[in-house]
Amino acid sequence: MPITHEIFVDLPGRSYNVSVGVDILTDLGRIVASTTGSAGRVVVITDSNVGAIYADTVRGRLSDASGLCDVIEFPAGEEYKNLATYGDVMDRILALETPIDRRSVVVALGGGVVGDLGGFVAATALRGLPFINVPTTLLADVDAAVGGKTGLNAQAGKNLIGAFHQPSAVIIDAAVLETLPADELGNGLAECVKHGVIRDWALLDFIEDNAAKITSCQADTLAELIGRNVAIKAAVVSADERESGERAHLNFGHTIGHAIETAAGYGLLSHGQAVALGMVAAFHIAESRSLIDSSVVERVRKILAELSLPVQFDDLPNSPSDVRDPKCLRRVMSHDKKALGGVVRFVLPTAPGSVAIFDDVTDDQIEAAVAVLG
Ligand SMILES: NC(=O)c1ccc[n+]([C@@H]2O[C@H](COP(=O)([O-])OP(=O)(O)OC[C@H]3O[C@@H](n4cnc5c(N)ncnc54)[C@H](O)[C@@H]3O)[C@@H](O)[C@H]2O)c1
DSSP, rough: EEEEEEEOOOOTOEEEEEEEEGGGGGGGHHHHHHHSOOOOOEEEEHHHHHHHHHHHHHHHHHHHHHHHHEEEOOOOOOGGGGHHHHHHHHHHHHHOSSSOOOTTEEEEEEEEHHHHOOOHHHHHHEOOOOOOEEEEEHIIIIIIISSEEEEEEETEEEEEEEEEESSSSSEGGGGGGGGGGHHHHHHHHHHHHHHHHOOOHHHHHHHHHTHHHHHHHHHHHHHOOOHHHHHHHHHHHHHHHTSSSSSGGGTTTTTHHHHHHHHTTTTOHHHHHHHHHHHHHHHHHHHHTSSSOOOHHHHHHHHHHHTOOSSSSGGGSSSOOOOOHHHHHHHHTTTTSSTTBOOOOOOOOOOTTEEEEEEEOOOOHHHHHHTTTO
8 A cells, every 4th residue: 555645744854755655565675775775774662562462563574674673662651651661661672682873763653652662762862862652542643743842741741851853764654553452542633633634624534434444444545544644744844853843832722631631630530531631622712702603612512522532521531620620720721831910811713724822811711611511
C-alpha cells in the first residue's frame, strides 16, 4: 500500500516530511534508510504495550535495511514519562554491546509518551541524535508527533522538563490504530475536531460524513483524517515553531479542559473527554460574547456526540463534584502554567474555522459556560 499523504514541515534548517499511509510499516526500513541517508545503526524506543504487538515486525524491517537494530522497551503509561525511566532508557542505550555514535538513529515507536520520552533521549544522547517518530496512537499522529516538543513530567508538573528537537521524519501507519483501545482513539478525535474549529471548517464536514468509518477504525478513512490534520498542525508549527504566537491557537478547548482534567484527578476522565468539554465551554463563552451564533455551537456538539465524546458532565461515567464547581475550575485555571500573572488566556472561535486569543474573559462568563455543562 502506498503512502497516501506526504506533508512537508517547513522549518529553517530542520524541515522534514510526515508520511501517512496504510500498512507502510512494512516499508519502514527503506523509508528510514532513505531519510537518514545511510544504512546506519538504529535504536528503537517503545513501550511494553506497543512493543508486544509491533516490536518484532519493526525490528525485522529495520534490521533487513540497516543491519543493526536494538529495541529498548519501558513500561507503558503516563506515570513512566519521568526522569527515572529516562535515566534507565539512556543507561541501557549507552551500554549496548555495539556502542551508538553520532550517526545512530533513534526511532520512537508508540504513542505520545514514547514520542516525548524517546525524542528527549534523542535530543540529549551524545548531545543530540537524529530521531524518527513512528506514532501509533491517533493523538500522537495528529498532535504530539509533529512540532518537535519532547520531554518528561516532573514532580512539580507535567512536561516541565524538555527540549525542542525536531524529528528527521515522521512515519504514520493508520493500520496500527486497529489495535488501539477505543478511549485512546477518542483522545485523538477531540484534537481533530479542535483542528477543524481553529483552521478548517471543511474538516468538520469530513468528520461528520465519516463518523461511523472513523470510530470503527476504517484504515483508509483514518489515513485521510490523519493527513488532513497533520497538514493543519504542520502549518501552525511552521508559522510559529516556539509557540510565541499562532501556535497558541492549538490550546483551543484546553483552558477549561485542563482545569476539568486536573480537578477530576488522575485517571477519572480521559484527556479527550476533558478537551471535548473544554471546547463546548469555549463555544458557549464565544456565544455569550456574540462572537458566533448558537447554530455553530449546536453543530460542534452534534459532531462530538457522534464521535462518542462528552458534551456535558452527565455524559461522563463518573464526574466528581469539584469538576462541576465553576469556582473550583476558575481557581485551577489561574494556577495553570499557561496563565500569565494569573490572567487566564482563552482561545475562542470567532467564525467557522477561525479563532482568536482573548485575555478579558470574565469570571462570570467562565462560570456561566461551566454551568451549561451541567
Ligand atoms: N509533544 C507534544 O507536542 C505533545 C502533544 C500532545 C500530547 N503530548 C503527550 O502525549 C502523551 C499522550 O499520548 P497518547 O495519548 O498517545 O498516550 P500513550 O502514549 O500513553 O498511549 C496510550 C496507550 O495506548 C497504548 N498504545 C499506543 N499505541 C497503540 C496501538 N497501536 N495499539 C495498542 N495500544 C497502543 C500505549 O501503550 C498506552 O497504553 C502525554 O504524555 C502528552 O503530554 C505531547
